[in-house]
Amino acid sequence: MDIEDIIKPENKVYAAPELLEEVNMHYCPGCSHGVIHKLVAEVISELGIVERTVGVSPVGCAVFAYNYIDCDWIEAAHGRAPAIATAANRLWPENVVFTYQGDGDMSAIGTAETIHAANRGENIVMIFVNNAIYGMTGGQMAPTTLIGQKTSTSPYGRRVDLNGHPLEITNLLKELDGTCYVTRQSVHTPANVRKTKAALKKAFMNAIAKKGTSVVEVVSTCNSGWKMTPEKANEWMAQHMFEKYPLGDLKNSES
């Protein structure tokens, strides 16, 4: 069959998400943020909640997320997204509220807001993009940076004696009674993309059902900060990041 006969509307099996804006995203080629944006856009559409969804964007590379996914947004000060999300949900409880935060935002400057919102069991979704680095500001060490990992502020590799241990904030959040669902996923293969989408959907459904706080960590790449090609960054992530940040559900309360 000719290509022209295959490329017809009735044969379409995968389309770009409706809620994703046409404007080009500013992310570096191959950045995980783009894949995660697509999934968030798809889940909001599929759940039919676009009119009542409010995203809270971070400071970090995803600061302009509000330009890309066509729902309502509030831009928070660095690390304060969970506090803003608390207000957006408490003042108007029909809202479905999610934060979208990097590891610097969520587990460095915003640690207090993150832990207290989860401990209060706010009915929100926290999407945690863990690329083990401060991407936006030029690849500095983050709390999540691996031991031995080179960054612009740990040029000889992170050292425990000098810089402490990588912070697994998701593991801490799992221990809090306010969280109902805590999971760690990735988007480096087609199968993992599908799993992350299912995890996001579950998290949004928990927020709709007011079950408490859902945390979806996506172990991600920052190929620019890591100074690798996108392909190599995915390989490096699978080899090194998953050892410290293993994929899978950490908590899944069904009640």
Add this chain to the structure above:
Amino acid sequence: MAKIQGAVTVNKERCKGCNLCVVACPTETLSLQPYEVNDRGYHFAFMSNPEACIGCCSCALVCPDACIEVYRVKID
């Protein structure tokens, strides 16, 4: 036996030439343009081996910039 044939379209102006679709494709259907670039200077992806496509969506799923749409037909 029914055979599956697929095809993809790449939004060439949106593509950033990251190569992730090329490595995700199980049938080596895709390549980056070796010489030609889009308006932003990226070597965009295209079907260099269109007969091989099985419409599995792997390329589209991993594309960070939502450039790829996938079509699939069953041929009896």
